[in-house]
Amino acid sequence: xxxxxxxxxxxxxxxxxxxxxxxxxxxxxxxxxxxxxxxxxxxxxxxxxxxxxxxxxxxxxxxxxxxxxxxxxxxxxxxxxxxxxxxxxxxxxxxxxxxxxxxxxxxxxxxxxx
Amino acid sequence: xxxxxxxxxxxxxxxxxxxxxxxxxxxxxxxxxxxxxxxxxxxxxxxxxxxxxxxxxxxxxxxxxxxxxxxxxxxxxxxxxxxxxxxxxxxxxxxxxxxxxxxxxxxxxxxxxxxxx
Numbered sequence: 001x002x003x004x005x006x007x008x009x010x011x012x013x014x015x016x017x018x019x020x021x022x023x024x025x026x027x028x029x030x031x032x033x034x035x036x037x038x039x040x041x042x043x044x045x046x047x048x049x050x051x052x053x054x055x056x057x058x059x060x061x062x063x064x065x066x067x068x069x070x071x072x073x074x075x076x077x078x079x080x081x082x083x084x085x086x087x088x089x090x091x092x093x094x095x096x097x098x099x100x101x102x103x104x105x106x107x108x109x110x111x112x113x114x
Numbered sequence: 115x116x117x118x119x120x121x122x123x124x125x126x127x128x129x130x131x132x133x134x135x136x137x138x139x140x141x142x143x144x145x146x147x148x149x150x151x152x153x154x155x156x157x158x159x160x161x162x163x164x165x166x167x168x169x170x171x172x173x174x175x176x177x178x179x180x181x182x183x184x185x186x187x188x189x190x191x192x193x194x195x196x197x198x199x200x201x202x203x204x205x206x207x208x209x210x211x212x213x214x215x216x217x218x219x220x221x222x223x224x225x226x227x228x229x230x231x
Contacts, residue, residue, distance in 0.1 A: 004156075032218045043118070043204055043222030044157070090156050094218035101170045102147070102218050104156035 002027045002093045004105035012111040019063075019078040021108045023091030026072065033074040034092040034102065035065055044090065050074065061085070086112045116141050118223035120205050126229045127195050135190045135226045137205030145169070146188040147220060148180060149204040157204055163188055192228075200230045 007022040025031055032051050036044040048059025055067040061084075065076045074091060091105040119138045127133050139146050145164045149157035159172035163182035177193040186207070192199055206220035 034218060036220075036222075041224070043224045044206075044220070045222070046219055049219060092218075101159055101162065101172075102220055103159065104149075106156045107154075 002031065002095050002103045004091050004093050004103060006089075006091055006105040006108050008108055009106065010109045010111070012113055013081045014113050015083055016080050019076070019081045019085065019110065021076040021089050021091075021110065023065075023074045023076065023105060024072050025074060025091070025093045027093055027095050029095045032094045033065075033067060034094075035059065035063070035074075035076050036090045036092060036104070038088040038090065038107075040087075047076070047089075081110075081112045083112050083114065086110055118205055118207050118221055120203075120223035120226050122226055123224070124227045124229075126231060128231050129195055129197060131195050132191065132193045133195060133228060135192075135203050135205075135228075137188045137190070137207075137223060139186045139188065139205075139207035140221050143207035143209055143221065144186050145208045146182055146186065147206045147208070148188070148190045149206065150174075150199075151202040151204055151225070152198075153201070160190070195230045197230050200228060202227050 003026045005024050034049045035047040037047050038044045047063050048057045050057045050067045058064045063078045088107050090107045092102050094102045121136045147162040148160040151157045160174050161171040162169045166182045179191045182188045202225040204225045206222045
């Protein structure tokens with residue numbers, strides 16, 4: 001079975017500061033890992049994904065994440081926060097099954113302070 | 115390229131009623147997944163359809179059912195509505211599984227917000 005935990009339901013950063021959103025996963029098989037973003041009253045949009053290969057993954061809008069198998073982590077970072085980054089962020093995992101069952105974490109709400 | 119569209123966007127029902135939500139998948143996608151997102155929570159997997167067959171189900175009771183049509187559009191039906199069914203229902207399509215593991219990359223619609231009174 002797969003599961004995801006996200007440390008911190010709310011994170012506030014100043015504009016221009018580093019963004020760090022934490023994600024830990026549990027999976028009995030090699031995982032695929034994802035970060036999705038949700039803006040108010042919208043569906044989810046993929047930020048980035050890790051499948052195989054390079055453990056540092058770059059996504060859209062300047063975000064990146066690093067897969068650390070030994071720590072079962074997939075933390076999301078961005079060097080400099082922008083006001084437009086304020087949104088809900090979900091870490092997600094899928095496993096080696098025959099279908100795309102993607103399990104989402106509870107989410108972290110990011111606020112950016114001007 | 116047309117994205118995932120869902121209808122209706124908002125609806126209000128009373129306890130015990132039935133509801134049908136609709137989803138048109140993105141062009142070229144043959145797999146549709148449905149998720150329930152309660153306020154302040156992450157999306158919970160309901161089930162997935164791949165080429166008109168249910169291809170996986172989460173921890174939801176049988177009163178949650180679905181269909182996928184030959185054009186890969188899909189419906190989610192919920193019978194005997196309960197107050198706790200109030201949520202945003204998200205449909206996501208994906209390119210599908212070709213005899214093995216999918217990529218897990220989902221393309222979401224904007225959701226149908228259901229309120230049960």
